[in-house]
Amino acid sequence: MYFGLSEEQESIQDFVKKFLDDNVTVDEIRKIANGEGEEIEKSIFDSILNLGINSLLVPEEHNGLGAGLLHAVAVAQSLGSGVGPIPFVGSYVMAPIAIKLGGNEDQKNNYLSKIATNEIRFGVGMSEFVGAREDAGIEFSKNKINGRALFVLDAEKSDFLILANKSGALFIVNSEDKGVTLNKLTTVDKTRNFHEIILNNAEAEILKNTSDNSEIAKKVIDAGRIILAADTVGASEAMVEKAVSYSKERKQFNRTIGSFQAVKHMCAEMAADLEPCYSLVWQAAHSYDNEEISTSRLLACQSKSHVSEVAKVISKKATEVHGGMGFTDLLGLHYWFKRIGLNRQILGAPEIVREEAAELQGFNQ
Amino acid sequence: MNLEFGSEYDEFTQEVENFCKEYAGATITSDDQKFEMHDALSGNVSSTNGKTVGRSEWQKLLIEKGYFARSIPKEYGGYGGETDIIKSRIIAGAFAKYKVPNAMGGQGIDMLVPTLLEWGTEDQKQQYVESTLHGQTVWCQGYSEPNAGSDLASLQTKGELIDGNWVINGQKIWTSTAQYSQMMFCLVRTEPEASKHAGISFILIPMDTPGIEIRPLVDMTLKAGFNEVFFDNVTVPEENIVGKRGEGWSVANSVLGHERGSLANPNATLNRLNTLINLMKEETIDGRRLIDVASYRDRLLQIQGKVLAVQANSLRLLSAKINPGQNVKLGGMIQKLVGTELRHELEGLAIDIMGELGTLYEDDPNVRGGGSWQFTYMYFLGLIIGGGTNQIQKNIISERGLGMPREPKVQAEV
Numbered sequence: 167m168y169f170g171l172s173e174e175q176e177s178i179q180d181f182v183k184k185f186l187d188d189n190v191t192v193d194e195i196r197k198i199a200n201g202e203g204e205e206i207e208k209s210i211f212d213s214i215l216n217l218g219i220n221s222l223l224v225p226e227e228h229n230g231l232g233a234g235l236l237h238a239v240a241v242a243q244s245l246g247s248g249v250g251p252i253p254f255v256g257s258y259v260m261a262p263i264a265i266k267l268g269g270n271e272d273q274k275n276n277y278l279s280k281i282a283t284n285e286i287r288f289g290v291g292m293s294e295f296v297g298a299r300e301d302a303g304i305e306f307s308k309n310k311i312n313g314r315a316l317f318v319l320d321a322e323k324s325d326f327l328i329l330a331n332k333s334g335a336l337f338i339v340n341s342e343d344k345g346v347t348l349n350k351l352t353t354v355d356k357t358r359n360f361h362e363i364i365l366n367n368a369e370a371e372i373l374k375n376t377s378d379n380s381e382i383a384k385k386v387i388d389a390g391r392i393i394l395a396a397d398t399v400g401a402s403e404a405m406v407e408k409a410v411s412y413s414k415e416r417k418q419f420n421r422t423i424g425s426f427q428a429v430k431h432m433c434a435e436m437a438a439d440l441e442p443c444y445s446l447v448w449q450a451a452h453s454y455d456n457e458e459i460s461t462s463r464l465l466a467c468q469s470k471s472h473v474s475e476v477a478k479v480i481s482k483k484a485t486e487v488h489g490g491m492g493f494t495d496l497l498g499l500h501y502w503f504k505r506i507g508l509n510r511q512i513l514g515a516p517e518i519v520r521e522e523a524a525e526l527q528g529f530n531q
Numbered sequence: 532m533n534l535e536f537g538s539e540y541d542e543f544t545q546e547v548e549n550f551c552k553e554y555a556g557a558t559i560t561s562d563d564q565k566f567e568m569h570d571a572l573s574g575n576v577s578s579t580n581g582k583t584v585g586r587s588e589w590q591k592l593l594i595e596k597g598y599f600a601r602s603i604p605k606e607y608g609g610y611g612g613e614t615d616i617i618k619s620r621i622i623a624g625a626f627a628k629y630k631v632p633n634a635m636g637g638q639g640i641d642m643l644v645p646t647l648l649e650w651g652t653e654d655q656k657q658q659y660v661e662s663t664l665h666g667q668t669v670w671c672q673g674y675s676e677p678n679a680g681s682d683l684a685s686l687q688t689k690g691e692l693i694d695g696n697w698v699i700n701g702q703k704i705w706t707s708t709a710q711y712s713q714m715m716f717c718l719v720r721t722e723p724e725a726s727k728h729a730g731i732s733f734i735l736i737p738m739d740t741p742g743i744e745i746r747p748l749v750d751m752t753l754k755a756g757f758n759e760v761f762f763d764n765v766t767v768p769e770e771n772i773v774g775k776r777g778e779g780w781s782v783a784n785s786v787l788g789h790e791r792g793s794l795a796n797p798n799a800t801l802n803r804l805n806t807l808i809n810l811m812k813e814e815t816i817d818g819r820r821l822i823d824v825a826s827y828r829d830r831l832l833q834i835q836g837k838v839l840a841v842q843a844n845s846l847r848l849l850s851a852k853i854n855p856g857q858n859v860k861l862g863g864m865i866q867k868l869v870g871t872e873l874r875h876e877l878e879g880l881a882i883d884i885m886g887e888l889g890t891l892y893e894d895d896p897n898v899r900g901g902g903s904w905q906f907t908y909m910y911f912l913g914l915i916i917g918g919g920t921n922q923i924q925k926n927i928i929s930e931r932g933l934g935m936p937r938e939p940k941v942q943a944e945v
Binding site: 167168169170171172236410413414421422424425427429430431433434435437438439441442443444445446448449452464465468471472475517520521523524529530531 | 808820841868929
């Protein structure tokens with residue numbers, strides 16, 4: 167019995183973390199956020215791709231590493247911790263899982279190995295299956311797709327998109343198709359991109375196994391939720407570390423503020439609430455890879471909602487520990503605050519996800 | 532990650548499961564009030580469809596089977612098995628799953644026995660361990676004093692060695708089960724010249740010694756029953772000391788960490804969550820099941836998230852015991868703080884969803900769960916304060932866990 171990350175998982179986690187710590191300063195994040203960091207962004211992405219994160223979840227028979235979700239969780243924690251400005255959850259977690267589970271042999275052969283060799287990259291939009299806002303939604307008929315998808319993940323510079331309709335069928339569209347318009351959404355989180363996609367008679371193919379089976383879309387969302395929770399755990403860890411280290415340096419009343427119980431107790435509360443979240447997310451990923459859906463889906467839902475709640479409080483308290491500086495753009499703490507805030511809302515905000523968890527357990531009649 | 536215990540444990544698991552099935556939902560007939568509180572807190576549930584067993588026979592049976600006192604040597608009344616964390620976990624898991632009553636606990640069994648096994652003389656082990664394990668000798672803990680609470684090491688109860696006897700004077704407070712106990716293990720200042728922590732000794736005191744006065748201290752549950760204990764020239768033999776003179780602080784601290792973890796057992800919390808879910812399915816408001824009220828349901832799900840998180844954390848801690856060298860960082864240090872707050876919140880939710888019914892208590896004919904929701908809600912407020920207040924826990928987490936500076940020393944007030 168061993169409960170935790172393997173040596174291999176820890177090593178890829180440490181590598182991504184160290185790379186971001188050493189190479190991606192707040193100044194660079196700010197440039198990227200202001201739209202002036204295209205080259206930096208590309209070089210960060212290329213370096214992390216060298217670790218093979220694109221092929222992690224692609225099965226071995228399609229030239230991938232065939233790793234489990236826990237591996238991706240290890241990476242996501244580090245991306246959250248360093249507010250990594252690269253595509254991940256959509257392109258390299260949800261897309262390969264969707265194709266692996268939903269595609270027929272042709273579709274798998276067509277796309278999976280190309281993801282693994284980095285010839286193509288996917289954006290993923292499933293918000294309308296989780297809960298449609300503003301009447302967004304897509305319609306598919308005779309290989310054409312029409313409508314509007316909101317909060318599509320990792321769509322910028324993607325080659326293809328996977329989009330879900332309201333009943334959980336999944337469609338592949340070429341991002342370059344003349345019937346596809348990408349409108350970048352201005353969200354609070356500038357470390358990743360989110361798009362509105364307008365579809366006007368675009369060519370599309372359905373992932374064959376998803377035409378009358380929403381279970382695949384659900385399974386893709388389970389994975390996405392666990393990865394977002396892991397990203398949030400990483401971002402929260404960074405915020406706690408920053409708050410603790412700031413409190414050991416900053417002096418007022420001739421003392422470091424970290425010697426005041428008011429500050430110490432805030433830090434202890436953050437650490438105490440965060441610590442069990444690592445275990446919860448790891449267990450959820452392990453369960454996703456090995457256990458029955460009834461067990462793993464509950465853990466996926468509860469990871470997403472519980473970690474979001476814990477992190478909301480941490481992002482507030484850690485900012486407060488920094489005093490006025492925490493509120494400034496100068497320190498850049500807000501990039502973590504906003505990343506946590508965005509992860510909370512996407513693929514189901516806590517109340518929505520808890521309601522799904524209740525249904526799963528047969529609580530509501 | 533591997534959550535399997537391995538096939539070498541299959542046979543053992545089967546054996547424990549068979550035992551648990553036989554005694555599923557069994558009721559303990561307590562010959563004694565003193566274990567009532569223990570039963571409520573450990574999540575022991577009485578039901579009408581299980582067997583009935585006497586408290587002392589049950590204890591004896593559990594030791595014989597090796598489901599209790601498993602690694603305590605036979606010569607001291609234990610089962611005499613190897614220490615095997617996985618087997619302990621299998622036992623605890625099966626007992627919780629089948630709602631089989633736990634063995635007796637209490638401060639003698641949970642704290643004094645491990646202390647004596649580590650620090651006691653051969654005579655002390657022979658004299659006390661077996662009778663304590665079987666519930667024949669009940670112990671109370673004499674640590675806190677009116678002016679030594681969170682700052683326990685400033686305790687002032689005095690012990691002087693006169694003609695081969697310790698003569699003890701002073702006062703203890705928050706002493707649970709003092710009125711039922713045959714013995715007390717007590718922290719006493721025996722070296723007044725030494726520094727605060729180095730002046731304390733750990734002494735065993737028979738409760739029928741002349742000069743001891745016990746006054747009940749009723750707490751807010753009106754049930755649990757603390758006491759104040761006064762010592763007026765209480766005289767006990769020199770050999771009743773455990774460890775050397777002035778070592779009492781180390782002797783006591785060797786098991787304090789254990790107590791803190793056990794105050795918030797995640798298995799008991801999970802049992803309570805399941806009981807709460809059943810309550811919400813049975814109780815109604817305007818004919819609607821409480822679980823069908825969206826706001827109640829959402830609060831239930833929030834608590835379930837927390838319960839799952841502490842369960843996962845405890846699996847990680849178990850893993851660290853089995854795999855030496857695994858780093859679990861703050862995992863152990865946070866248990867008391869997180870676990871007691873969670874349990875208090877869980878019990879409080881049950882009261883909230885019952886509305887006015889939630890206020891019923893004690894022997895009211897309409898009370899739900901035998902009054903256990905209000906009782907445990909209040910009792911866990913006591914545990915948030917006791918066993919090192921949760922504010923002290925936050926000091927420990929921030930100083931020892933996060934490396935934050937200690938509060939600067941303040942000049943004594945004049």
